[in-house]
Amino acid sequence: MGMLLTAEPGNPSPAQIAPLPPTGKAETMLPDDLAIVKIAAMAGRSTEAREKIRELLATDAKDAEIAEWLALVLFSDPAWLDRFILTVPEDRRIALARLAILKLGNLTPDSAWELIRSSPYARLAARSDVEIERRKGIQILGHCMSSDLTAETILDPSLQFSDKDIARTLRSTRGDGNARRILDEWRGGRWKGEPPEFVRDSWTQLWYADKDGRQDLEKSVPTELSGYVDQFKALNEQSSQADAKPVGTVPGVEELSALGPGELMEIFENQRTSGTRIPLETITQLPANLRKVGIENYFQQNDSFHPDMARQCVEHLGQLDLTHSEQQSLLENAATSSWVKQGDYQTALDWSARMPDAKGRAEVEERILTELAQQDPQTAFDHADAMPVGTLRDKIKRIATEALP
Amino acid sequence: MSALRKILPVAVFGLSLAVTLISRKSETPVDKESLPEKPPGRLTKTARTESTFNAVRALLRDGKINAAREVLRQLGKEDPVAFFKLLAKLPGIPGMEDVVRETAGQLPWNQQHITDLLNHISNNLLRDLAWSSYISPQVGILPDEEIFAVGIKARESRFMSALGGLFKDAAEKRPDAFLAFLNTQNSTFLRVEFFEELMKFHPERAAELFQRIPDGAGGGAYDKDYILQTRVEAQPTAENLQAVLLERGSRGVYDRSSVSFLVSSAISKASPRQKTEILEWIGTQPPIARNRLLGGMVDYDDPISPAEFSKVLATYTSGYMQEQALDNWLKRNKDLDQKDPNWIDQMPTERLRNYALDLRKKREASPKP
Numbered sequence: 001m002g003m004l005l006t007a008e009p010g011n012p013s014p015a016q017i018a019p020l021p022p023t024g025k026a027e028t029m030l031p032d033d034l035a036i037v038k039i040a041a042m043a044g045r046s047t048e049a050r051e052k053i054r055e056l057l058a059t060d061a062k063d064a065e066i067a068e069w070l071a072l073v074l075f076s077d078p079a080w081l082d083r084f085i086l087t088v089p090e091d092r093r094i095a096l097a098r099l100a101i102l103k104l105g106n107l108t109p110d111s112a113w114e115l116i117r118s119s120p121y122a123r124l125a126a127r128s129d130v131e132i133e134r135r136k137g138i139q140i141l142g143h144c145m146s147s148d149l150t151a152e153t154i155l156d157p158s159l160q161f162s163d164k165d166i167a168r169t170l171r172s173t174r175g176d177g178n179a180r181r182i183l184d185e186w187r188g189g190r191w192k193g194e195p196p197e198f199v200r201d202s203w204t205q206l207w208y209a210d211k212d213g214r215q216d217l218e219k220s221v222p223t224e225l226s227g228y229v230d231q232f233k234a235l236n237e238q239s240s241q242a243d244a245k246p247v248g249t250v251p252g253v254e255e256l257s258a259l260g261p262g263e264l265m266e267i268f269e270n271q272r273t274s275g276t277r278i279p280l281e282t283i284t285q286l287p288a289n290l291r292k293v294g295i296e297n298y299f300q301q302n303d304s305f306h307p308d309m310a311r312q313c314v315e316h317l318g319q320l321d322l323t324h325s326e327q328q329s330l331l332e333n334a335a336t337s338s339w340v341k342q343g344d345y346q347t348a349l350d351w352s353a354r355m356p357d358a359k360g361r362a363e364v365e366e367r368i369l370t371e372l373a374q375q376d377p378q379t380a381f382d383h384a385d386a387m388p389v390g391t392l393r394d395k396i397k398r399i400a401t402e403a404l405p
Numbered sequence: 406m407s408a409l410r411k412i413l414p415v416a417v418f419g420l421s422l423a424v425t426l427i428s429r430k431s432e433t434p435v436d437k438e439s440l441p442e443k444p445p446g447r448l449t450k451t452a453r454t455e456s457t458f459n460a461v462r463a464l465l466r467d468g469k470i471n472a473a474r475e476v477l478r479q480l481g482k483e484d485p486v487a488f489f490k491l492l493a494k495l496p497g498i499p500g501m502e503d504v505v506r507e508t509a510g511q512l513p514w515n516q517q518h519i520t521d522l523l524n525h526i527s528n529n530l531l532r533d534l535a536w537s538s539y540i541s542p543q544v545g546i547l548p549d550e551e552i553f554a555v556g557i558k559a560r561e562s563r564f565m566s567a568l569g570g571l572f573k574d575a576a577e578k579r580p581d582a583f584l585a586f587l588n589t590q591n592s593t594f595l596r597v598e599f600f601e602e603l604m605k606f607h608p609e610r611a612a613e614l615f616q617r618i619p620d621g622a623g624g625g626a627y628d629k630d631y632i633l634q635t636r637v638e639a640q641p642t643a644e645n646l647q648a649v650l651l652e653r654g655s656r657g658v659y660d661r662s663s664v665s666f667l668v669s670s671a672i673s674k675a676s677p678r679q680k681t682e683i684l685e686w687i688g689t690q691p692p693i694a695r696n697r698l699l700g701g702m703v704d705y706d707d708p709i710s711p712a713e714f715s716k717v718l719a720t721y722t723s724g725y726m727q728e729q730a731l732d733n734w735l736k737r738n739k740d741l742d743q744k745d746p747n748w749i750d751q752m753p754t755e756r757l758r759n760y761a762l763d764l765r766k767k768r769e770a771s772p773k774p
Contacts, residue, residue, distance in 0.1 A: 039468075040466050304663065
C-alpha cells in the first residue's frame with residue numbers, strides 16, 4: 001500500500017503512487033546466510049525472503065520449505081498471502097497455505113490469528129479438510145489456543161466460521177481474555193438452552209481467577225440466563241466449600257438439586273477421582289431429571305480402591321423405592337463390576353439373577369458365563385454340570401471344552 | 406489440560422492469563438505535531454521499550470543478529486520485564502537461551518503480571534526455560550507452598566518444566582511434609598509426579614507414603630491408580646508387583662481392567678531374572694487371575710522371543726486366551742517368519758502349533774501390502 005504524497009493538492013504525482021518496498025527505505029546488503037535472511041524477514045525485511053520463495057516455487061521445492069519462508073514473511077505482512085497465492089499452481093494452494101498457517105502459529109499464536117483475520121485465502125485454507133500433519137479443518141490452528149485473539153477471531157461474524165468450527169475452537173481456548181469473550185457471546189444470546197461446556201468452563205475459570213470481579217460477572221448476565229448462572233455458581237460454591245470440609249465429605253441432596261445434569265456428571269467424575277461416591281439414597285431424592293441421569297451413570301463413580309461399592313449398592317436396593325428399570329440397570333452394572341474387577345463370577349451371577357426383566361437377565365448371565373468359559377474353562381465346565389438342562393448349559397459346555405488348552 | 410480443568414473444582418487450576426501484553430503489530434502513524442513537548446533526553450519507560458524494539462528490529466533487518474542479541478541482553482540487565490515483553494514479539498532469534506536463563510531469575514517474584522509475561526513467551530523451549538529459571542533460585546529457600554502457588558500457573562509446553570525442580574528437591578529432602586501439602590491440594594497428577602521423584606530417592610518409603618494419601622482426598626483415587634504404575638516400574642520385582650496389585654483390595658490380582666497393564670509396566674523395566682520370577686509368581690495364581698495377569702507378559706515395545714513367549718503360553722489354563730495372546734504377539738512380530746522361521750516348533754502344545762500354522766497359511770494366502 002502506498003502513501004499519497006501530493007505535490008499539489010488534488011494532483012498526486014504518478015511516480016509516488018506506486019507501492020513502496022516493505023521497509024520504505026534503501027536497504028543494506030544482507031550476508032549470504034539463509035538463517036540471517038530468515039530472521040530479517042521476520043523483523044519486517046522480506047525482499048530477500050520473497051525472492052527466495054519465488055526461487056523455491058520455480059525449482060519445485062517441497063511445500064514444507066516454501067511454507068517456512070512464507071510464514072516468516074506473513075509474520076509482518078499477513079495481507080501478502082492473498083497476492084502471493086495467485087502465483088502458486090492451483091492444486092497446491094490450499095496445502096501450502098495450511099502449512100504456512102501451522103508454521104506461523106509456531107512462531108507466535110497471535111500471528112496465526114492475525115493472518116486469519118487479514119486474509120480471506122487463509123480462512124478458506126483453514127476450513128479445508130486437506131490434512132496437514134494429521135490436522136484437518138480448523139485443527140490447523142489447534143496449537144494457537146493460548147492467543148487472546150482466538151475467541152475474538154473465531155466469533156467475528158464477518159469471518160463466517162461455522163458453528164461447528166466455533167464450538168470446536170472454543171472448547172480449547174486458554175486464558176482469561178478468551179473466557180471473557182465467550183461469556184460476552186453467551187450473554188448476547190448465542191447458544192440458547194443448556195449452555196455448552198465451554199461456557200461453564202469459562203465462567204468457572206473467571207470465577208477463580210478474579211475473586212473481586214465475581215459480583216460484576218454475575219450482574220452482567222441477562223435474567224433469562226440467570227437460571228444457568230445459578231447452576232454454575234452452585235457448582236463453584238460447592239467446590240470451594242468442599243475444600244474446607246473434612247476429606248471425603250460428599251455433597252447432599254440440597255446442594256446437588258441446584259445443579260443441572262451436566263454439572264451432576266462433573267460431580268460424579270470428581271467422586272470417582274477422589275474415591276468417594278454419592279450414595280444411591282441421595283440420588284433417589286433428587287429431581288427427576290437428575291435422578292434418571294444419576295442412576296443410569298451411578299457406576300461411573302466406581303474407582304479402583306473401593307471394591308465394596310457394587311456390594312453396598314446391591315445390599316441397599318431393597319430399602320430404596322426404585323423402579324424396575326432402575327433396579328435392572330443397577331444390578332446389571334453391579335454384576336459386571338463383580339465379574340470384571342473382582343473375577344467373582346458367582347456373586348455376579350447371584351446379582352444378575354435378581355434383575356427384574358427376564359430378557360436382560362438372560363443376556364447378562366450368558367455373557368458372564370461365556371467369558372468365564374473363555375477365561376477359566378475348567379471352572380465353567382464344572383459349573384455347567386450344576387446348571388439346569390437346556391441350550392445355555394450346552395453352549396457353555398461347548399465353549400468351555402473348546403477353550404481348554 | 407481441559408480434562409483436568411473439568412475434573413478439578415479448585416483454585417489451583419484457575420489459570421489466570423488476564424491481560425495480553427503483546428501490543429498489536431499494526432503501527433499507528435505518529436503525527437509529530439500532536440506530540441506534547443517533552444524535556445529532551447527523558448523518555449517514558451514504555452517509549453524506551455518501544456524504541457529498543459524498533460532498534461532491535463532494525464538490526465535484525467540488517468542481518469546484525471549478534472548486535473540485536475546484545476541490545477536485548479543489555480535490556481535484560483536493566484529491565485527484565487521489558488526484555489520478556491519484547492521477546493514475545495521477536496520469535497526466532499537464535500541463541501537466546503543464556504539470556505533467558507539469566508534474565509528470568511531477575512524478575513520480581515510472585516506477581517500476576519509476571520506470570521502473564523512469562524506465559525506469553527511463544528517459543529515453547531524458551532518459555533519452559535524461563536519458568537524453570539524463574540523458579541529454581543527459590544527452591545529450598547522459600548516455602549514449598551509459596552513456590553508451588555506461583556509455578557502452578559505456568560503455561561508449560563513440557564509438563565512439570567516449571568515445578569520439576571521443586572518436586573525433586575522436596576521428594577529428596579522433605580517427602581513427608583511435601584506429600585502432606587499435596588494432599589491438601591484437591592488435585593490430580595501432582596502426587597503421581599511426587600512419587601516419580603520419590604522412587605528415585607526413597608523407594609523403600611513408597612508403600613508407607615502411599616497409605617498417607619487420605620481415603621476420599623480430592624484426586625486421590627486417580628493419582629493412586631497411576632502411582633501403582635510408578636511403583637512397579639521403579640521396583641519390578643514379583644514381590645513388589647504382588648504388593649502393588651493388592652493395594653486394590655484382596656482380589657486386586659483379578660481386576661481385568663488393570664492387572665495386565667500393571668504387569669506390562671513391571672515387565673517393561675524388569676531384568677531377565679525379574680521377568681522369570683514374575684512369570685513364576687503368576688503361575689501360582691488361581692486360573693482367572695492368572696489368565697488375566699498373563700496379558701501383560703508380552704512387552705509391547707520389545708517383542709519377546711519365541712522361547713520366552715512359549716513359556717508364557719504354557720502358563721495359561723485357557724486355550725482360548727492362548728490363541729488371543731498368540732494373535733497379539735504376532736501383530737508385534739510381523740517379521741518373525743524371516744527372523745526365526747522355526748518359531749512355530751517352539752510353541753508348547755500341538756493345538757497352538759496347528760493354530761500358528763493356520764495363521765501363517767492365511768498370511769501367505771493374502772499378504773498385506
